Amino acid sequence: MTAQILAVARTEIAEHGGGGLSMRAVARQVGLVSSAIYRYFPTREALLTAMIIESYEHLDAALGRVSAGQPAQRWRDLAHTFRSWARQYRHEFQLIYGTPVPGYVAPPATVPAAAAVAGHFLAAGAGQPVPAFDHDALVTQLAAPAGEFAADPSGMAAVLAELAALIGVVGLELSGHLVGSADPADHLFEALVERQVHTLGLA
Amino acid sequence: MTAQILAVARTEIAEHGGGGLSMRAVARQVGLVSSAIYRYFPTREALLTAMIIESYEHLDAALGRVSAGQPAQRWRDLAHTFRSWARQYRHEFQLIYGTPVPGYVAPPATVPAAAAVAGHFLAAGAGQPVPAFDHDALVTQLAAPAGEFAADPSGMAAVLAELAALIGVVGLELSGHLVGSADPADHLFEALVERQVHTLGLA
DNA sequence: CAGAAAGCAAGAGCACCGCTCTCTCAATCA
DNA sequence: TGATTGAGAGAGCGGTGCTCTTGCTTTCTG
Numbered sequence: 285m286t287a288q289i290l291a292v293a294r295t296e297i298a299e300h301g302g303g304g305l306s307m308r309a310v311a312r313q314v315g316l317v318s319s320a321i322y323r324y325f326p327t328r329e330a331l332l333t334a335m336i337i338e339s340y341e342h343l344d345a346a347l348g349r350v351s352a353g354q355p356a357q358r359w360r361d362l363a364h365t366f367r368s369w370a371r372q373y374r375h376e377f378q379l380i381y382g383t384p385v386p387g388y389v390a391p392p393a394t395v396p397a398a399a400a401v402a403g404h405f406l407a408a409g410a411g412q413p414v415p416a417f418d419h420d421a422l423v424t425q426l427a428a429p430a431g432e433f434a435a436d437p438s439g440m441a442a443v444l445a446e447l448a449a450l451i452g453v454v455g456l457e458l459s460g461h462l463v464g465s466a467d468p469a470d471h472l473f474e475a476l477v478e479r480q481v482h483t484l485g486l487a
Numbered sequence: 488m489t490a491q492i493l494a495v496a497r498t499e500i501a502e503h504g505g506g507g508l509s510m511r512a513v514a515r516q517v518g519l520v521s522s523a524i525y526r527y528f529p530t531r532e533a534l535l536t537a538m539i540i541e542s543y544e545h546l547d548a549a550l551g552r553v554s555a556g557q558p559a560q561r562w563r564d565l566a567h568t569f570r571s572w573a574r575q576y577r578h579e580f581q582l583i584y585g586t587p588v589p590g591y592v593a594p595p596a597t598v599p600a601a602a603a604v605a606g607h608f609l610a611a612g613a614g615q616p617v618p619a620f621d622h623d624a625l626v627t628q629l630a631a632p633a634g635e636f637a638a639d640p641s642g643m644a645a646v647l648a649e650l651a652a653l654i655g656v657v658g659l660e661l662s663g664h665l666v667g668s669a670d671p672a673d674h675l676f677e678a679l680v681e682r683q684v685h686t687l688g689l690a
Numbered sequence: 691c692a693g694a695a696a697g698c699a700a701g702a703g704c705a706c707c708g709c710t711c712t713c714t715c716a717a718t719c720a
Numbered sequence: 721t722g723a724t725t726g727a728g729a730g731a732g733c734g735g736t737g738c739t740c741t742t743g744c745t746t747t748c749t750g
Contacts, residue, residue: 302586445675464632482619519700695748697746700743703738705737706735710731712732717727
């Protein structure tokens, strides 16, 4: 039943977005009366959280299918896979990286899933130090987390910043902010990734 | 009356976010019965659009207070002003750059306001070509819009990408995605901006 | 100046929402 | 066999966006 609910919720989100997910609509589609669904997910937020984790895993799996290779090419492939995934599953992307529900705070359960996604990019790009991110305070701050990923702290900082850039352009693209300038964003994205390869010292 | 509604809506959004804006709550606070508010804003989305424009103008004004100076310093000041504004008015930031309502398409009225914001960064950073963004297809695509801002096309592409990076890190920071790694994000942001100054050739 | 027209607000109501509470019924366990 | 548990049903509460009709007041017009 739980799995059935999640499946329906996924199609609902694909159609109406996370903000439009209705407990009653989901219940209706799995053949339950509206109140019965709260036996499986005590709250709309709980169902949303489960969907967020599913989406992270979905994205993680897509990135996991990127074949190994030289660092530069691997970064390119990851970036393009990321964008393709976001464009194909825009609402799942928004679920993860978009505006959270007003009072929403990411529950601890989502952290490992999020880390797995970041891990792909860290493994590909955070192997060596990156001069611009080599300041003492930043390196100190990231020493511990970088250790968990066997990454260089300044490299990790740089990768985080570049991952944010990827999320940024994809978010702008999906939200229509680039219409009138760099939409479609293929060329801009391509150039950005090339600049990243250079910045991260992967070439 | 319209102004009064907008004022109340602004405080409501500051407290509950755009997704939590309730027409009835706004009506109540301005002393109207719920149906009367639709005389001024025919739809919730219309009120939200007005708020989006207000937020753009609010951000535009903040960026406008950044004093002129050398390009590199100007870019730094703009970037830090942007982040400060976003942190101070997080819900307004999310309103602009966050997940749009499912079927929402930015109405033409918001375009000039959005362009004004981008204009500050373009004026500061898109004066000269940027090698990594100098590919034919991209330059061709951006030739026309760059003309409107008296910017170099490849410089404009680079600035758009860097603006996306700023939006990306600020968005991640506000959403709590950096908790456990680069939160607080001061150092990361500082390093990012320095890298941008270098990438854009402003040093 | 009287009457028509227009603008504004109120009120009731529709279909939806998240969520709670109580009840029934069937399966399971002691 | 009897008690306990679990799943689902149903009614209901207070909230939502939005519509439609009604009435009052202000303004314009002949």
